[in-house]
Amino acid sequence: MSLSPAYIENGLSSKEVTQRLHTFGYNELPEKVEYTGLKILLSQFSSFLIIILIVAGTISLAFHETIDGLAIFAIVLMNAVIGFIQEYKAENAVKALKKMVVRTAIVIRDGKKKEIPIRELVPDDIVVLTEGEKNPADMEILECFSLKIDESMLTGESVPVGKCPGPGRAGKIYKGTIITSGRATAKVIKTGVHTEFGKIVELVSKQEKTRSPLTIQLDVLGKKIGIIILVLVAILFGLGFARDIPLINMFMTSVALGVSAIPEGMPIIVTLTLAIGVQALAKKKAIVRKMNAIETLGATTIICSDKTGTLTLNEMTVKVINTGFNEVKIPGQGYTFEEKIKLTSPDQKKLLEICENNNNSFVDKKSILGDPTEIALKVLNRKASYIKFHKELDEIVFTSERKMMTSLHQVGKKKEIYSKGAFEEIIKRCSKIYKNGEIQKLSKADIKKYQELTDSYSANALRVLAFAFKPYNNKFDENNLIFVGLVGMLDPPRKTVKASLETALKAGIKVKMITGDNAITAKAIAEQIGLPIHNILEGKDIEKMTDTQLKKALRETEIFARTSPQHKYRIVDLLKKRGEVVAVTGDGVNDAPALKHADVGIAMGIKGTEATKEVADMVLKDDNFSTIVTTIEEGRRIYHNILAFIKYMLSANFDTIMAVGLLTIMGFPLPILPLQILWINIATDALPALALGQSPASPGIMEEKPHPKQERIFKKFFSFIIVAVVFQTFANLAVYFYGSSIDALAGIDLSALHEPSHARTFVFTQIVMFELFFVFVCKEERSVSIKSLFSNKSLIGAVILSFTFQLIMIYAPFMQNVFKTVPLSLTHWIVIIGLASTSLLVPRTLRILRKIFRR
Secondary structure, eight states: OOOHHHHHHHOOOOHHHHHHHHHHHOOOOOOOOOHHHHHHHHHHSSSSSHHHHHHHHHHHHHHOOOOHHHHHHHHHHHHHHHHHHHHHHHHHHHHHHHHHOOEEEEEETTTTEEEEEEOOOOOTOEEEEEETTOOSEEEEEEEEEEEEEEOHHOOOOOEEEEEOOOGGGGEEEETTTEEEEEEHHHHHOOOOOSHHHHHHHHOOOOOOOOOOOHHHHHHHHHHHHHHHHHHHHHHHHHHHHHTTHHHHHHHHHHHHHHHHHTTHHHHHHHHHHHHHHHHHHHTEEEEEETHHHHHHHOOOOOOEETTTEEEEEOOOOOEEEEEEEEEEOOOOOOOOOSSOOOOSHHHHHHHHHHHHHHHEEEEEESESSSOHHHHHHHHHHHHOOOOOOEEEEEEOOOTTTTTTEEEEETTTTTTEEEEEHHHHHHHTTTEEEEETTOOOOOOOOEEHHHHHHHHHHHHEEEEEEEEEEEEOOOOOSSSEEEEEEEEEEOOOOOTHHHHHHHHHHTTTTTEEEESOOOHHHHHHHHHHOOOOSSSSHHHHHHHOOOOOHHHHHHHTOOEEEOOOOOOOOHHHHHHHTTTTEEEEEEEEGGHHHHHHHSSSSEETTTOOHHHHHHSSSSESSOHHHHHHHHHHHHHHHHHHHHHHHHHHHHHHHHHHHHHHHHHHHTTOOOSSOOOHHHHHHOOOOOHHHHHHTTTTOTTGGSSSOOOTTTTHHHHHHHHHHHHHHHHHHHHHHHHHHHHHHHHHHHOOOOOTTTOOOOHHHHHHHHHHHHHHHHHHHOOOSSSSHHHHSSSOOHHHHHHHHHHOOOHHHHHHHHHHHHHHOOOHHHHHHHHHHHHHHGGGGGHHHHHHHHHHHHH
């Protein structure tokens, strides 16, 4: 069916869109209903340790230890509730990631171009498609220029397919495929489940759950620690049995020790902390698509940044034009065109004609869509009140390799070819010049003079474009063009970039500018933002270098100008081979390989293509360099907090087993009861450990060097854990013997495990108090200060809550009966808190020991 030009030009009306939405529904695929909550709840009772606890509770009831049995089941239930809440929050936060980036499409409706969410597309919508876009529906091509599409997700064929209007697959575009080059206008024919993609959705929607390297490392570490602890517990069980401790008591103690000592909850808390971090970053305009990127952000050593739109505002303003060697300054800033100018010479009018027609942007008083450079050119025309539109017949699209764009237009009864692009690319294709309304031969003197003008404008941080044209003589090419003039555009640096760059450099992060712009403009911008410049390389220089030469040059080069995506990929690859952790920004479809290869690929949310967003680890909603530095700081904070609770849980999980083991070997009665051990596991491991993830960044976090990528956690904290365990074990033994002396005077038999005792109450309370003090030690890299104590309100709340629960265990009559505790006097509290507070000495002691060992 042929479509009328009026329909293509005007598209659907708002009324027609509403009717089609009602008939066909939204352009989306139904999500599979998953009973996630029920699965997570059931999984809380499926772990090996919980099953052991359930068995232990059942055995207790069978041996008529009713209170112990019921208490164990209550603890299992509490553990399940806490685990469910943590895991459910993490799962929902991960799901929310998918909804943070709303994909949009440009359509023609009511005679105007509009940007809408792709879910609102309906059949018969006219869609404007550009390079790098992921196609939003099945469509019929109405018009296209140099169009190639990657259909590998449908056909498995990796080579992009050429497309053109016509019958069959060659004239169709399918949902989910990607435009690798060119542009098109197309009519939607199918949406949602009716598309080819929708028919195979069951095949492509199965996604493996990704786990961060740190979570995997902790999982492996947890299993190794679990095996070690199970062996130790088995030995303790054997020793207790040999010493005639009742079998049921020794079994229960062994189970309790195993449950409390094996850090099986660590991976879940890591996932939840990362998920909360993702939400925090979203508020700072950074959408994290892959959670492991947060870990890598803190380790970033080099940022390879684009110039335009990332270091600069990406709001181009034409400041100067030069035709026939006559310069005109253009007033105004941004995309407003209230200020009018007079451009009346034939040369100026020809330049304006090229600006308007060799251009794919859309500009009117109500709507502005398109590339900022092209928008600025159309704004120039509106300031000059000179708009001559000529129908486009064909186009050789702009690419970062060619650095120019050429289009063919119907100009009255004749046809003309218009070109714009980098000065060096346009001038080498020109043989003539348009000067004073006449076509003249282009001389070497003309070329030299325009080269000097280009350099002069570039030195003032202007982006320079050259313009040319020629009559069409039955051949659409870019040879023997007629040079018209130059346009200099200002894209000022973002105000926040200078301070952010300074922060990055202080943090030990090097910044490299990789741009398609010329070296002089790049240098001018670098000087304005304070980027240290030791060397500048251009793409043509990079091509002449071997990998060894380029690797050496990378050490002293900050600016890479006139580069292509292939150059960017090579730079990233060599930096990684040198051991650097590289964050790379990109926006074009050809940037995707470099982003995918980088340690952290960062796509631009505003000017970025869908192809780059698909492979990126993170998408910037504001395309701002300062946001990258902010996310690195946030990444360091999150990573620091994760390490803090890993350090805390690993240290806390070894202390009880050490005290029980030593006293059992020495022949003393058990220092702590199974239920008390299980309660400690909930009171100190769950709430404070989770609250550690909410700690704010320490003041000097961006003055530290980046942490090594995938550092070995247990090795890093081994000495810290040993010192902490020694302090805790000493404190446990001290209060145990102090309590034993009081029990002896009171005639309490410690070997009677069903009787309340001072010794076990002291050890029970001392472990809780030690760990509540110790959590603040783990929060800080250095010694704890008064100021740092109150920096994390969530942690203060968790500690107060855990302490309140402990008071209930000691003073509530019912809990005294369940946990076999006795009330503590003020003297007892002074002794317990005095010994527990020794945990604050762990960092200082560790520093002293390290100095001794170094000597």
